[in-house]
Amino acid sequence: MSEIDELFTELRGGGKKAFMPFVTAGDPDLEFTTAVLRELTAAGSSMCEVGIPYSDPIADGPVIQASYTRALEKKIRLAEILKTLGELKDLSAPLVTMVSYAICHRHGLENYVAAAKQAGVAGAIVPDLLVEEADELAAICQREDFSLIQLVTPTTPRERQKRIAEKTTGFIYYVSVTGITGERTELPPQLVDNVGWLREQTDLPICIGFGISTPGHVKLLAPVADGLIVGSAIVRRICEAGSGDRDAVLRSVRDYAAGLIAALDSRS
Amino acid sequence: MACMSETSTQKAVANVPDAAGRFGDFGGRYVPETLTRALDELAVEYDKAKVDAQFQAELNDLLANYVGRPSPLYHAKRLSQQCGGAQIWLKREDLNHTGAHKINNTLGQALLTLRMGKRRVIAETGAGQHGVATATACAHFGLPCVVYMGEEDIRRQAPNVFSMKLLGAEVRPVTTGSRTLRDAINDAMRDWMSSVADTHYILGSVVGPHPFPRIVRDFQSVIGREAREQSQQRLGRLPDCVVACVGGGSNAAGMFYPFVEDEGVKLIGVEAGGRSSTAGDHASPLTYGSPGVLHGSFSYVMQDEDGQTCDVHSVSAGLDYPGVGPEHSYWKDTGRVAYTECRDAEAMQGFDALAKREGILPALESSHAIAKAMEVAAGMSPDAVVLVCLSGRGDKDAAEIARLRDG
Numbered sequence: 001m002s003e004i005d006e007l008f009t010e011l012r013g014g015g016k017k018a019f020m021p022f023v024t025a026g027d028p029d030l031e032f033t034t035a036v037l038r039e040l041t042a043a044g045s046s047m048c049e050v051g052i053p054y055s056d057p058i059a060d061g062p063v064i065q066a067s068y069t070r071a072l073e074k075k076i077r078l079a080e081i082l083k084t085l086g087e088l089k090d091l092s093a094p095l096v097t098m099v100s101y102a103i104c105h106r107h108g109l110e111n112y113v114a115a116a117k118q119a120g121v122a123g124a125i126v127p128d129l130l131v132e133e134a135d136e137l138a139a140i141c142q143r144e145d146f147s148l149i150q151l152v153t154p155t156t157p158r159e160r161q162k163r164i165a166e167k168t169t170g171f172i173y174y175v176s177v178t179g180i181t182g183e184r185t186e187l188p189p190q191l192v193d194n195v196g197w198l199r200e201q202t203d204l205p206i207c208i209g210f211g212i213s214t215p216g217h218v219k220l221l222a223p224v225a226d227g228l229i230v231g232s233a234i235v236r237r238i239c240e241a242g243s244g245d246r247d248a249v250l251r252s253v254r255d256y257a258a259g260l261i262a263a264l265d266s267r268s
Numbered sequence: 269m270a271c272m273s274e275t276s277t278q279k280a281v282a283n284v285p286d287a288a289g290r291f292g293d294f295g296g297r298y299v300p301e302t303l304t305r306a307l308d309e310l311a312v313e314y315d316k317a318k319v320d321a322q323f324q325a326e327l328n329d330l331l332a333n334y335v336g337r338p339s340p341l342y343h344a345k346r347l348s349q350q351c352g353g354a355q356i357w358l359k360r361e362d363l364n365h366t367g368a369h370k371i372n373n374t375l376g377q378a379l380l381t382l383r384m385g386k387r388r389v390i391a392e393t394g395a396g397q398h399g400v401a402t403a404t405a406c407a408h409f410g411l412p413c414v415v416y417m418g419e420e421d422i423r424r425q426a427p428n429v430f431s432m433k434l435l436g437a438e439v440r441p442v443t444t445g446s447r448t449l450r451d452a453i454n455d456a457m458r459d460w461m462s463s464v465a466d467t468h469y470i471l472g473s474v475v476g477p478h479p480f481p482r483i484v485r486d487f488q489s490v491i492g493r494e495a496r497e498q499s500q501q502r503l504g505r506l507p508d509c510v511v512a513c514v515g516g517g518s519n520a521a522g523m524f525y526p527f528v529e530d531e532g533v534k535l536i537g538v539e540a541g542g543r544s545s546t547a548g549d550h551a552s553p554l555t556y557g558s559p560g561v562l563h564g565s566f567s568y569v570m571q572d573e574d575g576q577t578c579d580v581h582s583v584s585a586g587l588d589y590p591g592v593g594p595e596h597s598y599w600k601d602t603g604r605v606a607y608t609e610c611r612d613a614e615a616m617q618g619f620d621a622l623a624k625r626e627g628i629l630p631a632l633e634s635s636h637a638i639a640k641a642m643e644v645a646a647g648m649s650p651d652a653v654v655l656v657c658l659s660g661r662g663d664k665d666a667a668e669i670a671r672l673r674d675g
């Protein structure tokens with residue numbers, strides 16, 4: 001059983017849902033990334049997603065794109081990111097990387113998984129790797145007991161959703177909207193029903209991400225999901241850490257996360 | 269030439285890609301799940317259109333009566349004389365409506381857009397030729413059109429920006445990254461991520477996820493088919509050598525594809541050599557790069573050792589791109605096409621030579637092919653024939669060339 005499987009077994013046992021914040025590694029620097037991951041975990045996050053900056057992230061909206069650009073301007077390298085994550089092994093929450101296939105491929109799939117595992121990372125979300133192209137990486141992940149989290153979107157036909165579910169380990173990442181990352185005021189009205197359908201097809205945990213930013217969203221989605229992923233709303237707050245008062249930013253991120261976690265717990 | 273490709277034992281065939289969009293190892297589909305359905309639909313619809321006589325008739329009618337095809341094959345005698353070697357013949361894609369080969373693809377894809385019942389079109393553009401050709405096809409069919417273009421390219425290809433607007437398209441400036449073609453593709457893909465239900469993305473080269481490399485190659489192959497037939501008619505034989513510039517690689521793929529199985533015909537693809545061979549100074553992934561993933565396909569790319577796409581440079585906006593179509597990677601690794609580079613300064617000399625010796629202003633992109641063809645022809649006998657794809661005309665570049673010379 002992988003670290004992520006254990007987490008969801010435990011959460012499900014306690015009738016709880018996962019809060020999963022996303023932060024960009026190295027935005028504005030790795031020291032801050034360490035600090036913010038500690039804050040987010042202390043506030044009660046179940047798992048943290050760490051974005052590996054990439055030069056051409058086509059699934060990302062302006063907020064996350066800009067965070068990648070800020071990190072890459074400082075010439076951040078994968079090796080330094082993994083070294084930093086390796087120093088966070090005492091965190092109670094598992095870490096997963098959001099990483100482009102371009103990066104995994106360049107390092108070599110075996111090397112990527114080995115290095116991430118070595119750093120204590122529990123799995124990977126590879127947003128530009130489709131199920132048809134995923135066999136090679138999936139086999140390596142399987143061998144290493146490293147979760148390969150695959151995505152389902154509103155445009156994914158139902159038969160295909162089942163196929164993706166069969167090939168996924170850890171949890172299914174259910175993308176809430178047809179579009180790129182970024183906060184939304186409204187989520188699609190069919191979302192809850194659609195996740196509900198997938199829920200009946202698989203025992204895998206289903207976590208919903210993209211667009212989620214308010215306690216209202218959290219209350220709406222918590223009943224059908226095992227966890228909720230919040231990215232841009234957090235990265236937007238972190239954006240001020242480059243120029244402003246870091247402690248104030250950490251406080252604002254923690255308070256924001258705590259508010260969403262409270263909304264998540266209040267219903268479960 | 270030191271940078272020519274190494275030859276492998278496997279021979280290139282025309283019957284590619286496979287159902288997964290693979291040209292040998294290259295190609296495939298590396299995109300967010302959100303786009304899969306639209307790409308699958310596009311592949312299915314294209315397969316139907318390909319064998320639909322009515323679709324083909326409609327496209328051929330447009331190519332003949334709207335674009336002005338077949339484009340002439342022209343013997344550039346005074347240019348040949350200057351080189352003192354082989355005869356240089358030009359496939360005149362510059363004489364197409366809108367001034368470049370790009371229209372061959374945009375009309376085909378606009379027809380596919382209508383077939384799929386989509387009501388809006390987006391595109392990226394570098395030199396602006398694909399943007400103009402897309403705006404033109406959309407005006408012709410009454411489709412709304414948004415073109416993404418990097419700010420740097422908006423500056424250096426201003427005439428095409430005016431044309432797109434006059435044709436009714438909206439030009440959206442892209443301000444991220446290097447503000448060139450690569451960033452324009454990123455933003456077009458992001459638009460498509462949200463708009464995919466009712467929008468078709470008319471991608472402008474043989475790049476991107478399957479099935480784009482195949483579709484664009486097929487629509488552009490009219491260039492090579494005509495050139496092959498014209499050669500047979502006018503010369504009584506096939507050319508000895510065919511030369512084309514390679515940005516994403518669509519004019520080259522269209523020119524080369526019908527010759528792939530003619531083993532006696534040497535094919536030469538010319539990348540943008542920029543200022544030097546140092547990474548960042550050129551846009552020559554086949555010459556200096558390595559296989560990797562960019563914009564949805566596996567192909568040669570300029571990437572650093574961490575997998576980040578490198579900044580690239582070319583004087584020509586249409587070649588200023590760190591990636592290349594997967595079929596070119598396949599042709600490189602099988603040794604079927606020899607890829608080489610041509611520097612900015614040489615391309616400018618090619619431009620001048622064609623202007624002064626033949627009265628033709630070539631696009632800066634095409635000038636790379638002209639310059640390389642002159643070099644190649646110089647070393648060949650007078651009865652040999654070098655056929656060059658003159659992919660576009662240079663009016664768009666006149667002001668930028670003047671600026672570069674004054675500066």
Ligand SMILES: Cc1ncc(COP(=O)(O)O)c(C=O)c1O
Pocket residue numbers: 368369394395396397398472473474513514515516517518519520585586587631633634659660661
């Ligand atoms: C005239 C011309 N030639 C060549 C190119 C390069 O594209 P490709 O390599 O796809 O033919 C462009 C692109 O804008 C162009 O305008």
